[in-house]
Amino acid sequence: MSRFRIIAFWACLFWAAAAVAQERNIAVTPMLIDNVDxxxxxxxxxxxxxxxxxxxxxxxxxxxxxVLTANAVTIDKAAVPTVPPQVTVGVDVVLYVVNAAEQLIVDEYTVSLSGIGRNETAAYTAALKQLKPRSPEIRRFMSTVREKIVEYYAERVPVLIAKADSYAGRGEYDKAIDVLSVIPEAVPEYPDIAARMSDYYVQSIDREADRAIQAAKSEMAMGRIESSLAILNTIDPLSSRFGEASTMIESLLQPMKEEEKETYSEEVAVHNQQKEIAAQVENNEEKRDKMVLEASYEQSVERTTATVEDSVALKKRITEFLASEQGK
Structure with a gap:
């Protein structure tokens, strides 16, 4: 993560933790299948x-x-003998929410649309304009889907906790957090889930901090100031080792003249931002807990976004699954 991204990350995280608590959104990946009519x-x-x-x-x-996807089936298509000629279409759009991992349809809803235009494309365009994302019917459909997804995770909580604990026991804290991060806040066991995620995160950043401190000491012994500062600035201000890292940075900066410090202005800016974060949560346990949990979620999102199944492969899998379901 670049120096300026570090600053932006912590600024956003601090704002998020300070904001009024809101329930974290359940997620679905919007993805249109192939061969839509x-x-x-x-x-x-x-x-x-x-x-x-x-x-x-x-x-x-x-x-x-x-995955939230859709199929479209043309029910009716006709030329209208007007001047100029026009085309009318009737199309059923079937919305699906699919459990991609287990190849199950969570729920589905059909919207019947119609349109008229000077050609087929214009007629379909007019029809699709009638698909209102927040219509009462679609809102009810998505509300039902939310309930079913919560039920799905509620049934799997013991299995997911056991899996996360297994990863954590091997020191694979990122994987442990990723397993739990998908569980909605609406499940009864969520307070325990949040506590585990926070604990895994702190253990992870403390381990990384220990490694960074040792690496920085080696760089300092060889007089490499810039690399020492860069390494120490990777230490999370929520880590219990941050105080030690901050002291090491100050020991490097303190003997410098102001013009010499300008050489390391970027590193100094990052350090000052992180010191501010650390100071504001030092005597505010509630705020610190919120920031730890938020950080665990934010970094999990970054990891899962980077490693999510290739969209082409996922689309192919969902397309084939729905085709097989429709053929039954």
Whole structure:
């Protein structure tokens, strides 16, 4: 993470922790399947509709397990002998939320649309405009989906906790956090989930801090000031080792003249930002707990976004699954 990204990350995190607590969104990945019965040039329009349905109804838009998709079936198409000639279409759009990992349809909902235009594309465009992401019917559908996803995770909590503890026992704290980060806040066991995630995060950053401190000491022994500062600035201000790291940084900066410090202005800016964060949570346990939990979530999102299944492969898998379901 670059120096300025570090500053931006902690500024955003501090704001998030200070904000009024809100329930974390359940996530679904909006993804239009292949072979949808609409003109190809309108597929991006449909994809955007799926994104709006997810985010407009209180969902996150990146999930490791659940996909919001749609199929469109043309029910009626006719030329209208007007001047100029026009085309009418009737199309059923079937919305699906699919458990991608287990190949299960969580729920589905059909919206019947119609449109008229000077050609087929214009007619389909007019029809798709009638698909309202926050219509009462779609809101009810997405609310039902939310309840079913919460039930799904509630049933799996013991298994997920055991899996996370197994990872943590091997020192694989990131994997342990990622396992628990998908569990919605609505499950009864959530306070225990949050406490475990925070504990894993602190253990992880303390371990990384110990490594960074040892590496920085080696660099300092060889007189490498810039690399020493850069290494020490990687230490999380929420780590219990941050005080030691801060003292080491001050010992490097204290003997310098002001013009010499200017050489390391970026490193100094990062350090000052992190010191401010550490100072503000030092005597505020509630704020510190919120920031630790928020940091564990934020970094889990970064990891899962980077490692989520290739979208082409996932789309192919979902397309084939729904085709097999429709063929039954």
């Amino acid at each position: 609409i003109p190809e040039r309108l597929c991006p329009v449909m994809q955007q509709k799926l994104l709006q349905i997810a985010t407009g109804n209180g969902y996150g838009s990146n999930s490791q397990e659940f």
